[in-house]
Every structure is written in C-alpha cells, then in structure tokens.
Amino acid sequence: MIEKVGVYCRLSDEDRDKLNKNDDSNSIVNQRSMCLKFANQNGWNVVDIYSDDDFSGAGTYRPDFERLISDCKSGKINLVLCKSQSRFSRDMEVIERYLHNKFIEWGVRFVSIVDNADTNIESNKKSRQINGLINEWYLDDLSQNIKKSLKNKREDGLFMGSFAPYGYERNEDGHKLIVDPVAAEVVKKIFELYANGYGYHKICEYLNNNNIPTRAIYKKQKGSKFVCNNCDLKNSRWTSDTIAQILKNEVYIGNLVQGKITSMGYKVHKFKKVNEEDWCRIENTHEAIIDKETWSKVQKRLKSHSKPIKTGEVHFFTKKVYCSCCGKPFMRNVYNVKNESTGKRAYMQCKGNKKYHICENNKSIRMDKLEEIIQNAINDLLDNYYDKNNLKELYENRKMQDTNNNERINILEKEKTNLEKKIDDNKCYYRNLYEDKVKGTINDDMFSMMSKDYLKEIEIMTKRINNIDDEIKSLEVVKETRKQAEDILKKYKHIKELNKIIIDEFIDKIYIGEIDKETNSRDIEIEWNFEF
Structure with a gap:
C-alpha cells in the first residue's frame, strides 16, 4: 500500500x-x-x-x-x-x-x-x-x-484581567491599573448623580442624552480589542445593569477584587463561580477614582434601595412540620371562629390525609398549641444547656473532642503530604523510565513490566488521598457544626415568642404522629439542627 x-x-x-x-x-x-x-x-x-x-x-x-x-x-x-x-x-x-x-x-x-x-x-x-x-x-x-x-500574582496586588475596568488603563506590563482621565470623569459623574438621588434609569438618560459613549464604544474608539457579547456598537446605549456594575465595583476606591471564577479543569473549557469569602481582595493597589466618603454614601443608598423578594406571608412552620405516618408535610388552614379575638383560628393537618387521602393521621392540631409545645421544648433545651453541671461537662467534652479531632486531622494531613510526595516521586521514576526507553537503554517489554508497579502504587495512593480528604472534611464539619450550635445557644436565655429565625436556627423538622385513642395524646418528635 x-x-x-x-x-x-x-x-x-x-x-x-x-x-x-x-x-x-x-x-x-x-x-x-x-x-x-x-x-x-x-x-x-x-x-x-x-x-x-x-x-x-x-x-x-x-x-x-x-x-x-x-x-x-x-x-x-x-x-x-x-x-x-x-x-x-x-x-x-x-x-x-x-x-x-x-x-x-x-x-x-x-x-x-x-x-x-x-x-x-x-x-x-x-x-x-x-x-x-x-x-x-x-x-x-x-x-x-x-x-x-495566578493566585500569587493576585495576592501581590497585580491586575490579572484581560481588559482594564472602565475608567482605567493597564500600564506597560499590563498588571497595574492607571487612571484614564476621560473615562474617570464619567465614572465620577455616575457616582455623583447616584449619591444625589438619581436612579439607574435617570443616570442612563443623562449619559445617553449627553452622547457619552458607552464602555464598549469607548474602548473600541481607543483601539482596544475588547469583546462585548450581545452588543450592537452602532446603537449601543447605557443600561441600568452597566450603572449597577460600576456603582458596586470596589476597583474605583483603589481595591482589586479578583478570582471570582475558576476553571473546572484543564480538560473542561468551562468556569464556575467562587464563593465570595474565597475571592482575592487586596486594598490600595492603584489610584482611586472615587473617595471613600462618596463610596460609603452610594453603598448605603444601594443597600437601602435593594428590594426584598416578594414571597407572600410565610409562617415559620412552613416546610418544617411532617407526618410521622406517611412523611407528607402538614398543611396550614385558617378557619373563621366566633370566640376568637381575631375571628380566625389556624390549624395544621397531614397533607397525605387532607389532600391525597392516603394516610390515617386524620386529626388536625391547633397552631397555637403546636407553637406552645415547640417553644417549651426549645426553652427546656436552653435550660439544660445553661445548667451549671451540664455546662461544665459540655465544656470538658468539647475540649477533649476538639483535641482528638485536631490530632487526627494533623495525622491525616501528614499522611497526605507523604503520599503526595511519593506520587510525585513515582511520576519522576516514570519519566526517567520513559527517557531510558526512548534512548534504547531498556526495551518496550522491560519498560511495561517495570512501570506496572509504579502505576499500581499511584492508583492506591490516589484513592487513599481521596479517603483522607473525605475524613478531614467530615471532622471539620463536626467541629463547625458544634461551634454553630454553641453560637446559637449562647444567643438565647429564654424564648418568649417564636419567630422564623428561631425556628430555622434550632429545628430541622417536626414530626407529628396519630392521636392515641386510649390516652388522647400524640407523639411530637423534634429533629434538632444540632446535638450537644
């Protein structure tokens, strides 16, 4: 051929x-x-x-x-x-x-x-x-x-973006922001207008009426290769989204906030958002365009004008109360009554019985009675926590558990470090073997035979590292959960009235059982958000 x-x-x-x-x-x-x-x-x-x-x-x-x-x-x-x-x-x-x-x-x-x-x-x-x-x-x-x-450069206060934010230019090496005098004046005007009571729409109207080029058009006019998706550069106008982005960007007070997204892997050409607490925020990395006083005034107004999501009236037992028999949620119903000051009385009943007719738990429970039961249960929990004898025992147990957890985490981290070093060593041995094969020092059969052991060791060590990571994460979750529980308990001495915040902090789920015909009572089980 x-x-x-x-x-x-x-x-x-x-x-x-x-x-x-x-x-x-x-x-x-x-x-x-x-x-x-x-x-x-x-x-x-x-x-x-x-x-x-x-x-x-x-x-x-x-x-x-x-x-x-x-x-x-x-x-x-x-x-x-x-x-x-x-x-x-x-x-x-x-x-x-x-x-x-x-x-x-x-x-x-x-x-x-x-x-x-x-x-x-x-x-x-x-x-x-x-x-x-x-x-x-x-x-x-x-x-x-x-x-x-990239992480090290961000932490050193270097700008790592492809394009400078509007109002700035990059210096010769591309990693420091310098003020663009023309665009900076527009940024100042935007902050000034908002601080003086203008809304997003009015600011856009002002900029568009005065023929001030948008960010995309301005960058193109300056010869930038800036790419604006979904932009019609001929008919581009200032928008509320753009104004909001500028007003919330710390870059204008001299701070760099970077690392908001990260790649999902070198094989996957996609990115994921990074939690805000993990962003890289470095202050005073470049000249500010907006003074701190104006910035604070604008942020305060932004916060006060943020609109809450309209969810309607949500009772604090919503998605908390379930049937012990069928697992369906208890639904809330309000009925008109003559002998109540409000003229109404609220009840909860198993949805599996009331709506789907699949459950025998057919008796409702008065909302005010359930509130009283739950409030008493939370107060009993608090009384137990603040009991001097219990408090001392809890403190000693927590101290011992934290010590044991920390010791275990240290042991696991040392083991992980050793395993990672061994994996790197094995990879190095592979590369050396590979070079020997290319040079003809060893033949293909010898190379395959000698490399099998290294491959197996790497596989075993990688699995062990994954198990170590899972165990460390589990131990840290236990520590954090215990700390959160103590923080919640320390906030309250005695609950006089329930609200959604208290219920969400203390309780995961409430299960209500059938009424016992002999005792005319029913079991109510509380699943707490924590144990202590």
Missing part, C-alpha cells in the same frame, strides 16, 4: 521563539524538517503538512488538527507522522479515541519519531498509552502551576 503521509506539527504559546508574531517559530520549522527527512528515508509520499502554532496539546480545538482528522476520515491520508506523540495530543482521551479507535477504523497508521510510537506495531500499544499518561501528568502539573502563579 502506498503511504499517503500527513505531517502534523504543533507548538504551544509557552514554547514560542518567533522573531515576528506572523512567522513560523523555529520549533515548528524543526519539526517539519525532521518529519520530511524521516518520510523521505522511508520512501513515503507526503501529501500535506498540517501546522498549529500557539495551540495547547490539551484540546482538539486546533484548526489544522481538525483538518488533519477530516482528511484521515476521507481517506486523503493514511499515515499521520509527528515528531513525538505529545505533538499530536497530550490528552489521554484524545490518544485513545484516535490512535486506538478511529485511526484503526479508518485504516490510518500513526507514527512518531522521537518516542518510536507506531500503531502498526501491536506490542508498543502500552508504550503509547504510557506516553499519553505522562503527557497528561504534564498537563495536570502545568494547570496547577498556572493556577498557583
């Missing part, structure tokens, strides 16, 4: 050594030269050359890579030639999908020069898989290092 070769070359941005951004990098030229020489030595016909410059090996979103795959599928080429397997992809899933599945289906052979990968040789399949595994470790390590580097 005549070999119709497609040469594939790739270079990541980190490896760049171009003189001009439009030039091919030296590495791409070297890869191409090596592959053409190898093809010529083997008498193969090179049909096309595919080259992706500035693209990571983590994904398949590469123009010439996609063209290569399309040509393989169509039969234009039947042999893919690369300098090394990592040039094709560093992703283990991509290696498996194409080298060991699709290429076989399409009758395409894969050959890489440096690491001797050849899909025509069945015996080196394990070597190709190990190559993929090592390359994937490289990507994982690189991803973690990039995250750490």
Whole structure:
C-alpha cells in the first residue's frame, strides 16, 4: 500500500521563539524538517503538512488538527507522522479515541519519531498509552502551576484581567491599573448623580442624552480589542445593569477584587463561580477614582434601595412540620371562629390525609398549641444547656473532642503530604523510565513490566488521598457544626415568642404522629439542627 503521509506539527504559546508574531517559530520549522527527512528515508509520499502554532496539546480545538482528522476520515491520508506523540495530543482521551479507535477504523497508521510510537506495531500499544499518561501528568502539573502563579500574582496586588475596568488603563506590563482621565470623569459623574438621588434609569438618560459613549464604544474608539457579547456598537446605549456594575465595583476606591471564577479543569473549557469569602481582595493597589466618603454614601443608598423578594406571608412552620405516618408535610388552614379575638383560628393537618387521602393521621392540631409545645421544648433545651453541671461537662467534652479531632486531622494531613510526595516521586521514576526507553537503554517489554508497579502504587495512593480528604472534611464539619450550635445557644436565655429565625436556627423538622385513642395524646418528635 502506498503511504499517503500527513505531517502534523504543533507548538504551544509557552514554547514560542518567533522573531515576528506572523512567522513560523523555529520549533515548528524543526519539526517539519525532521518529519520530511524521516518520510523521505522511508520512501513515503507526503501529501500535506498540517501546522498549529500557539495551540495547547490539551484540546482538539486546533484548526489544522481538525483538518488533519477530516482528511484521515476521507481517506486523503493514511499515515499521520509527528515528531513525538505529545505533538499530536497530550490528552489521554484524545490518544485513545484516535490512535486506538478511529485511526484503526479508518485504516490510518500513526507514527512518531522521537518516542518510536507506531500503531502498526501491536506490542508498543502500552508504550503509547504510557506516553499519553505522562503527557497528561504534564498537563495536570502545568494547570496547577498556572493556577498557583495566578493566585500569587493576585495576592501581590497585580491586575490579572484581560481588559482594564472602565475608567482605567493597564500600564506597560499590563498588571497595574492607571487612571484614564476621560473615562474617570464619567465614572465620577455616575457616582455623583447616584449619591444625589438619581436612579439607574435617570443616570442612563443623562449619559445617553449627553452622547457619552458607552464602555464598549469607548474602548473600541481607543483601539482596544475588547469583546462585548450581545452588543450592537452602532446603537449601543447605557443600561441600568452597566450603572449597577460600576456603582458596586470596589476597583474605583483603589481595591482589586479578583478570582471570582475558576476553571473546572484543564480538560473542561468551562468556569464556575467562587464563593465570595474565597475571592482575592487586596486594598490600595492603584489610584482611586472615587473617595471613600462618596463610596460609603452610594453603598448605603444601594443597600437601602435593594428590594426584598416578594414571597407572600410565610409562617415559620412552613416546610418544617411532617407526618410521622406517611412523611407528607402538614398543611396550614385558617378557619373563621366566633370566640376568637381575631375571628380566625389556624390549624395544621397531614397533607397525605387532607389532600391525597392516603394516610390515617386524620386529626388536625391547633397552631397555637403546636407553637406552645415547640417553644417549651426549645426553652427546656436552653435550660439544660445553661445548667451549671451540664455546662461544665459540655465544656470538658468539647475540649477533649476538639483535641482528638485536631490530632487526627494533623495525622491525616501528614499522611497526605507523604503520599503526595511519593506520587510525585513515582511520576519522576516514570519519566526517567520513559527517557531510558526512548534512548534504547531498556526495551518496550522491560519498560511495561517495570512501570506496572509504579502505576499500581499511584492508583492506591490516589484513592487513599481521596479517603483522607473525605475524613478531614467530615471532622471539620463536626467541629463547625458544634461551634454553630454553641453560637446559637449562647444567643438565647429564654424564648418568649417564636419567630422564623428561631425556628430555622434550632429545628430541622417536626414530626407529628396519630392521636392515641386510649390516652388522647400524640407523639411530637423534634429533629434538632444540632446535638450537644
């Protein structure tokens, strides 16, 4: 069969050594030269050359890579030639999908020069898989290092955004914000108007009527590559959302708040929100546009004008009371009565009986009686907590439990650190073995045999680390729950009247049973939010 070769070359941005951004990098030229020489030595016909410059090996979103795959599928080429397997992809899933599945289906052979990968040789399949595994470790390590580097730079007060916020420009190295005098005046005007009683709509009206360019238009006018999704730049107008974003942004008082989102992983091109307490907030990193007095005035007004969600009247027993028999919630009903000052009386009854007719728990309970029972139960709990003898015993038990928990967490963290070091060592051994195989110091069979133990150890140690993380998290949850319980108990001495806050703090669920015909009483079980 005549070999119709497609040469594939790739270079990541980190490896760049171009003189001009439009030039091919030296590495791409070297890869191409090596592959053409190898093809010529083997008498193969090179049909096309595919080259992706500035693209990571983590994904398949590469123009010439996609063209290569399309040509393989169509039969234009039947042999893919690369300098090394990592040039094709560093992703283990991509290696498996194409080298060991699709290429076989399409009758395409894969050959890489440096690491001797050849899909025509069945015996080196394990070597190709190990190559993929090592390359994937490289990507994982690189991803973690990039995250750490970004975190350190944010903590040093460096601006890490792609575009400066409206009102600022980036300095030459791109990591410090400097005031843009023109846009800064607009920002000042927005804060001034809001502080003097203007609403979002009125501010937009003022800016639009005075033909002040929006953020997107202004950045475009200055030659920025700023991308605005869903923007019609010709008809762009100031909006309430934009005004709100500006008024709430701490950047205008000289603070940088970054790290609000994080990637879900180097394989997943998606992001997730970070909890506010984990944001990186550094003060006084650059010149402020808005003084603290104006900022405080604006924030106070923003807070006072925030609208609560309209939920209607929600009783504090809503989603708290359930039937012991069928598990359905108790529903609240209000009836007109003659002998009540309000003319109404509220009851609760099992929904499974009242609405679905599937439960025998058919007797309702007066709301005021249930409130009295729950209030007494909470006060009994508080009395028990504040009893001197109990308090002393609780304190000693908590101290002992905290000590035991902390000791256990320390032991687990040390074990985890040791395991992580061993995993790194094993990865290093793999890479050394791999280099020995490439150099010819050991053959493929020896490489596969020696690498099995390392792989098994890494798998076992990784599982153990996951178990350690789960146990540490569980111990920390216990500590935090106990602390929250004590904080709640210390807030109250005696409850005179129930409200939703008290119920939500103390109680998870209330279960109401059937009425006992002999005693005319019913069991009411409370599931507390905590134990002490």
